[in-house]
Amino acid sequence: MKEFHIVCNGLKLHAKLEKPEAEKCPLAIIFHGLTGQMEEEHIKAAADTFLKAGIAALRVDLFGHGQSEGEFGEHNLLKWIDNGLCIVNYAKSLDFVTDLYITGHSQGGLLTVLIAGLKHDDFKAIIPLSPAINILDAARYGMFFGTRFDPEHIPDYFELEGAKINGDYFRIAQMLHLEDFVKAYKGPVCIIHGDDDEAVPVQYAYKLQDMYSDCSLQIVHGDDHCFTRHLDVMVEKLAEFIEKVK
Numbered sequence: 001m002k003e004f005h006i007v008c009n010g011l012k013l014h015a016k017l018e019k020p021e022a023e024k025c026p027l028a029i030i031f032h033g034l035t036g037q038m039e040e041e042h043i044k045a046a047a048d049t050f051l052k053a054g055i056a057a058l059r060v061d062l063f064g065h066g067q068s069e070g071e072f073g074e075h076n077l078l079k080w081i082d083n084g085l086c087i088v089n090y091a092k093s094l095d096f097v098t099d100l101y102i103t104g105h106s107q108g109g110l111l112t113v114l115i116a117g118l119k120h121d122d123f124k125a126i127i128p129l130s131p132a133i134n135i136l137d138a139a140r141y142g143m144f145f146g147t148r149f150d151p152e153h154i155p156d157y158f159e160l161e162g163a164k165i166n167g168d169y170f171r172i173a174q175m176l177h178l179e180d181f182v183k184a185y186k187g188p189v190c191i192i193h194g195d196d197d198e199a200v201p202v203q204y205a206y207k208l209q210d211m212y213s214d215c216s217l218q219i220v221h222g223d224d225h226c227f228t229r230h231l232d233v234m235v236e237k238l239a240e241f242i243e244k245v246k
Contacts, residue, residue: 008086014067019056026099027056033106037066084115103127117181125188139173189215190241194223
């Protein structure tokens with residue numbers, strides 16, 4: 001394993017890269033979610049699944065999360081998009097990489113959709129895990145994980161799980177139109193989602209599936225947002241999709 005930093009516009013992003021013994025191989029970029037980090041069990045499980053399939057795994061802590069630089073309360077989706085673009089460019093610079101995959105959980109799943117749209121010709125396949133596309137609706141309608149706010153008069157700072165987050169987080173989310181990003185990516189997509197997800201209701205997964213031209217939806221029955229009940233099933237569905245598209 002290589003542990004290092006990817007420098008993105010002067011900001012150090014904590015990264016870990018693991019690869020199989022093959023001289024050349026594909027690489028999967030793996031994003032965590034809001035308040036998460038690269039060492040969560042479901043993130044490590046995804047990385048291990050790619051490695052077992054002969055695909056290198058690049059995990060990165062994004063702005064304000066884990067061991068990366070940046071204050072959590074100052075992060076937003078534009079900063080994460082900027083991070084994502086830097087990470088993809090880094091991955092493309094590696095001389096052993098033959099193909100690129102991208103996956104992410106929750107807000108990282110939303111980021112996967114956004115980056116795939118922006119870099120639509122770079123990925124062999126994408127796998128959003130419990131993708132939190134409802135964040136965009138929450139910002140527009142003023143209901144964020146059970147807390148109400150006025151979407152027309154967003155406060156400078158907003159309380160989230162005991163921490164403050166800049167109101168610009170919601171202002172930016174309001175202006176992102178998911179359809180534009182989805183329409184740009186024509187490759188294979190696999191969404192994996194628990195049907196007992198308390199943070200991102202499963203109907204959002206069905207909505208996202210319908211928006212893509214080549215998308216399968218794999219439901220993990222009885223599981224929650226982070227696949228804490230049936231992580232083995234999530235891994236199995238991920239492995240099956242990888243084997244199908246690699």
